[in-house]
Amino acid sequence: MSTGFRAVQWNRAKLVYDGILIAAVVLYIATYLLLAYWLDPPKDEPAAIDLRIRAFGTCAFLMLTIILSIGPLARLDRRFLPLLYNRRHFGVLTFFVALLHAWFMVEWFAVQNALPDLYAEFTRIADYGKFIGFPFKVLGLLALAILFLMAATSHDFWLAFLTPPLWKALHMALYVAYGLVVMHVALGIMQSDRNPLIPAMLASGFACVTVLHLAAGWRERAGDRCDKLTGDGWLLVGPPLSIPDKGARIVAAPDGERIAVFRDGTQIGALSNLCAHQNGPIGEGRIVDGCVICPWHGYYYRLTDGCAPPPYTEKLVTYRVRVARGVVEVDPRPLPPGTPAAIRYV
């Protein structure tokens, strides 16, 4: 393998993020169980295990809903960006919560010496042809397998080994996992338990994810339209002062890829809008001390040449820029990563 392994790079922000996350999960599970024991104490051991199954199952569903909402929320409102910072740890924790849900389900059968019944649920082929009566646990197991795949490949080693585009494409399977979980609940507990909170939880979670994606997608569509071109094929960006100081304007090249045109005082430079780490939107970042900072995970790149400052080695594609008749223009043909291309205008 050509990619070297690096241990997880812990910092204070990650520790705080994980601490809050774990505390929230513990608080949810504890509140759920305490309320359930107080309202309707379980009569036997299987009933007590059933409560644990529900507590961990609902927790995993809510966590998945939040994870899928973070992306569009961060696009719609920058205040949600801190949630995105360590989303991978959120996903790994969700896998462990879902794994405990599955473990308690096995325990529920085991304490009643009914493991053969569980096996029969998976192997009754005729049930796979039904809609109501479909072996819903299979859907949950498939979702758990996807979550495991996500968790196992969440480390930066796999991100570097698979490359960000492939890694991101692989991690889109989370949408499939979410769909499987919704149907796992809809064809499972929702069929036997008439508690209206179950369909309400499913419908509101699903609607929340859908509406947020629709809103963010609608906003993103406009950014894919190619901007005006000059006679020699350069993209018209606008007057220098139309680019926010220490910020960027994002323009779309004819092939649809996005270019971030930054201004740092009188310096103007154009970089690929894709961070080398996770292909995050560099153009939504800010400039500090001459370096562009990715809004997702804080990766630094010099505006002058798109290189990360030492000791880091990441490089971004750069683009030639010029100011003609008081208008900034960008050549949409990319330069090799790390090529100096920023200019100063008077």
Added chain:
Amino acid sequence: MRRAHRSFHRVLWPVLALAVALGFTMALVLRPPPDTAAATAQELKP
């Protein structure tokens, strides 16, 4: 995200969302009545 990635994303999730919405609605509409549900609850649990 690259353009290809965005395009894939825009195709994938609406298809999934429609399929899940349809599946969920059918599961809700075709639910057995409460008395039958109670009888089969033990079978379907947990």
